[in-house]
Amino acid sequence: MPINEYAAFLSEIKEVIKHTDLEYTFRMAYGGDVLPGQFFEVSIPKFGEAPISVSGIEDGIIDLTIRRVGKVTNEIFERYEGESLFMRGPYGNGFNLADYYGKELVIIAGGTGVSPVRAVVDHFANNPDVVKTMTFIAGFKTPNDILFRSDFERWSKTAGVTLTVDDAKGEPGYNIGLVTEYIPKLKVRDAASAAAIVVGPPAMMRFTTMGLLKFGFKEENIQISHERRMCCGIGKCGHCKINDVYVCLDGPIFSLSKAKALLD
Amino acid sequence: MGYKLTPEAFSRIVAGLSERYRVFAPKRYELGGHFSDTDIIRYGEISAGSEIIFGEKSAQSFKEALLPITQVLFYFTEKEMKESDFEQKDVLVFLRSCDLNAVKRLDTIYLRNGEEDYYYKRVRDRIRFALIGCPEPFESCFCVDMGTNRANNYDFGVVEQDGTYFVDCKAKDLADLFSAGTQEVQIPPLFVSKTKTRVNIPEELDASVATASMWEEYDGRCINCGRCNFSCPTCTCYTMQDIFYQENGRVGERRRVWASCMVDGFSDVAGGGSYRPKNGQRMRFKTLHKVLDYRARFGENMCVGCGRCDDVCPEYISFSRIINRLSEAMEEVRNADK
Ligand SMILES: Cc1cc2nc3c(=O)[nH]c(=O)nc-3n(C[C@H](O)[C@H](O)[C@H](O)COP(=O)(O)OP(=O)(O)OC[C@H]3O[C@@H](n4cnc5c(N)ncnc54)[C@H](O)[C@@H]3O)c2cc1C
Ligand code: SF4
Ligand code: SF4
Ligand code: FES
Numbered sequence: 001m002p003i004n005e006y007a008a009f010l011s012e013i014k015e016v017i018k019h020t021d022l023e024y025t026f027r028m029a030y031g032g033d034v035l036p037g038q039f040f041e042v043s044i045p046k047f048g049e050a051p052i053s054v055s056g057i058e059d060g061i062i063d064l065t066i067r068r069v070g071k072v073t074n075e076i077f078e079r080y081e082g083e084s085l086f087m088r089g090p091y092g093n094g095f096n097l098a099d100y101y102g103k104e105l106v107i108i109a110g111g112t113g114v115s116p117v118r119a120v121v122d123h124f125a126n127n128p129d130v131v132k133t134m135t136f137i138a139g140f141k142t143p144n145d146i147l148f149r150s151d152f153e154r155w156s157k158t159a160g161v162t163l164t165v166d167d168a169k170g171e172p173g174y175n176i177g178l179v180t181e182y183i184p185k186l187k188v189r190d191a192a193s194a195a196a197i198v199v200g201p202p203a204m205m206r207f208t209t210m211g212l213l214k215f216g217f218k219e220e221n222i223q224i225s226h227e228r229r230m231c232c233g234i235g236k237c238g239h240c241k242i243n244d245v246y247v248c249l250d251g252p253i254f255s256l257s258k259a260k261a262l263l264d
Numbered sequence: 265m266g267y268k269l270t271p272e273a274f275s276r277i278v279a280g281l282s283e284r285y286r287v288f289a290p291k292r293y294e295l296g297g298h299f300s301d302t303d304i305i306r307y308g309e310i311s312a313g314s315e316i317i318f319g320e321k322s323a324q325s326f327k328e329a330l331l332p333i334t335q336v337l338f339y340f341t342e343k344e345m346k347e348s349d350f351e352q353k354d355v356l357v358f359l360r361s362c363d364l365n366a367v368k369r370l371d372t373i374y375l376r377n378g379e380e381d382y383y384y385k386r387v388r389d390r391i392r393f394a395l396i397g398c399p400e401p402f403e404s405c406f407c408v409d410m411g412t413n414r415a416n417n418y419d420f421g422v423v424e425q426d427g428t429y430f431v432d433c434k435a436k437d438l439a440d441l442f443s444a445g446t447q448e449v450q451i452p453p454l455f456v457s458k459t460k461t462r463v464n465i466p467e468e469l470d471a472s473v474a475t476a477s478m479w480e481e482y483d484g485r486c487i488n489c490g491r492c493n494f495s496c497p498t499c500t501c502y503t504m505q506d507i508f509y510q511e512n513g514r515v516g517e518r519r520r521v522w523a524s525c526m527v528d529g530f531s532d533v534a535g536g537g538s539y540r541p542k543n544g545q546r547m548r549f550k551t552l553h554k555v556l557d558y559r560a561r562f563g564e565n566m567c568v569g570c571g572r573c574d575d576v577c578p579e580y581i582s583f584s585r586i587i588n589r590l591s592e593a594m595e596e597v598r599n600a601d602k
Contacts, residue, residue, distance in 0.1 A: 046513075048504065048506040241553070
C-alpha cells in the first residue's frame with residue numbers, strides 16, 4: 001500500500017514564545033529534513049489544518065510562528081508546552097541556501113513575512129563567510145508588531161540589519177518608514193549579480209521588487225514567496241493553482257521572472 | 265469482431281458481474297432532475313444490465329466512483345486519528361469514451377502531480393472499465409475536436425443497436441462470459457467520428473487572453489453556482505473539512521468535499537484576501553485550466569468535450585462557445601498591444 005500523505009504525526013510543543021498578542025512561536029519537536037521557506041500542514045483534529053512556514057530550524061526542533069486569525073490558529077493558541085500538534089510535511093520547494101553562496105544578498109521582509117526568511121537570515125548571520133555580504137531589511141506596522149526582537153540584535157553583529165516601523169506610536173528609538181525607502185540606500189556593489197529575497201503582503205512585495213529592479217537587480221535573481229489558499233499541500237485540491245503552477249508544489253518560492261507571469 | 269447478445273442475456277451477465285464487483289453505471293433517478301418534474305440520469309450502483317441507460321447522456325459523470333462528493337479521510341477520537349475504511353471489493357464502471365479519457369486526467373492529478381493520493385489510489389487499483397459505445401453523438405458533445413472520441417483501455421465495450429447489444433471484449437478473463445453460446449460477429453462502431461458541436465482552440469492561445477473583454481460578460485451572466493464544475497468529469501478540486509459530531513463532541517472526522525473554482529470562497533486567504541472576486545475572472549480561470557494551463561503542464565488538454573457543463577448551466581452559458589470565442593479574444597488582445 002502506498003503511503004498515506006494525509007496522515008499526520010504528533011509533534012510535541014517544546015516551548016511557546018509570545019511576540020505579540022496575536023503572534024506566538026511554537027517550538028516543535030521535529031527531526032526530519034526541512035528547508036527554510038517550506039511549510040507544514042499543522043492541525044488539530046476537529047478544527048482543521050493550516051499551512052504554516054518554518055521560521056527556524058535547529059537540531060531536533062523547528063519553529064512555527066503563527067498568527068491567530070481563525071478556527072485552527074485560535075485553537076493552536078490554546079495549546080501549551082508539553083502538549084502536541086499534528087503535522088504533515090514539509091511541503092513546497094523552500095529556499096536553496098547554496099544559491100546565495102558567494103553573492104551579495106539582500107533580504108527584505110514585511111510583517112509575518114519575516115517568519116519564512118528567518119531561518120535564511122539565521123543561517124547567513126551564523127556563517128557570514130559563505131556570502132559576500134548580507135543585508136536584511138524588516139518592516140513592521142508598529143513597535144508592538146515586531147517579531148523576533150532579540151534575534152535582530154544578534155544578527156546585526158554579522159550582517160547589515162535595518163529594522164523599521166510604519167508608525168512608532170510616539171516611541172523613541174525606531175527607524176520610521178516603509179521598507180521600500182531603504183532600497184536606494186542599499187550598499188550593493190554589483191546589483192546585476194546580487195541576489196534578493198522579498199517576502200511580505202502582496203502590495204509590499206510588488207513595490208519592493210519594483211524598487212529592486214530600479215536599483216539594478218535582475219528579475220531572475222529576485223525571489224519571492226507566494227501565499228495562497230491551500231487545503232492539501234500536495235498538488236491535489238487545486239486551491240493554490242495559478243496558471244500552470246501549483247504554489248504548494250512548485251512554490252511557494254518563485255523567482256520574479258516566473259512570478260510576474262502568473263495571473264490569478 | 266465481437267459478440268451479439270439479447271438484452272436479457274446482457275442484463276444477466278451484468279447481474280453476474282455485480283456479485284464480484286461493485287458496478288457503477290448511468291441509471292435513471294425518477295423526478296430527480298434540475299426542473300422539478302423531470303428524471304435525471306446519473307451514476308449509481310446497479311445489479312443488472314437492464315438498469316444501464318444507453319440512450320441518454322448522464323448529467324453527472326462517473327467521477328463519484330473514484331472521488332466521492334464527500335469522503336471521510338480520518339475518524340478522530342480523543343487521542344487518535346484513524347484512517348477511514350473502504351469497501352474491499354473490486355469496482356466495474358460503465359462509461360463513454362470521453363469519460364474514459366477523463367480517467368487519465370484524474371490519474372494525472374491524483375497520482376502524478378506531487379505525491380500519490382492514497383484514497384484515490386486504493387480505489388483506482390481495484391477498478392475496471394466497461395466502455396459504453398456511442399452510435400451517435402449527443403447535441404453538446406465535442407469529443408472529436410478534443411481528441412477524446414476514442415479510447416482503448418477498456419476491459420469490454422458494449423454498444424446498443426436496435427435493441428440488440430454488441431460486445432467487444434478485450435479482457436481475457438471475461439471473454440467466456442460473453443462468448444458462451446454465441447458466434448463471433450462483426451459489431452457496429454463504438455466511437456463517433458463527427459460531432460454537431462465543434463470547437464477550435466486557437467494555436468496561439470496564451471495567458472494574455474485574460475485581458476480580453478469577453479470575460480466581463482460573464483460577471484453578470486454567470487451566477488457562480490458551480491454546477492459546471494460538479495458535472496465535469498475532469499474537475500478534481502476539493503476542500504478539507506474537520507467536523508465533530510453533535511452527539512459526542514469529543515469525536516469527529518476529517519473529510520474532503522468537492523470544491524468549485526466558480527463558487528465564492530475558493531481562493532480566500534487569511535486577512536480578508538481573495539483572488540478572482542468576479543465571476544468573469546473565475547470563468548477565465550476555469551476555461552484556461554481546461555484548455556491551456558493543464559496542457560502546458562501535462563501535454564494534453566484537460567477538457568474531454570463531454571458537454572455536460574453546457575447541459576447543466578442554469579444560465580445557458582455554453583463552454584464550447586467560450587472556447588470558440590478565444591480566437592477573437594486573442595486577436596483583440598494582440599491589437600490592443602500594437
Ligand atoms: C505556504 C503558506 C505558509 C504560511 N505560513 C504561515 C505562517 O508561518 N504563520 C501564519 O500565521 N500563517 C501562515 N500562513 C497562513 C495560514 O495558513 C492561515 O492563516 C491559516 O490557514 C488560517 O487558518 P484558520 O483556521 O486559523 O483560519 P480560518 O478560520 O480558516 O479562516 C481565517 C481566514 O483564513 C483563510 N484561510 C483558511 N484556510 C486557509 C489556508 N489554508 N491558507 C490560507 N488562508 C486560509 C480563510 O479564508 C479566512 O479568510 C501560511 C499560508 C501558506 C499558504
Ligand atoms: S457557468 Fe453556469 S453552471 Fe457554471 S457557475 Fe456559472 S452559472 Fe453556474
Ligand atoms: S469542461 Fe465541460 S465539456 Fe469539458 S470535460 Fe468538463 S464538463 Fe465536459
Ligand atoms: S494546496 Fe492543494 S493543490 Fe496546492
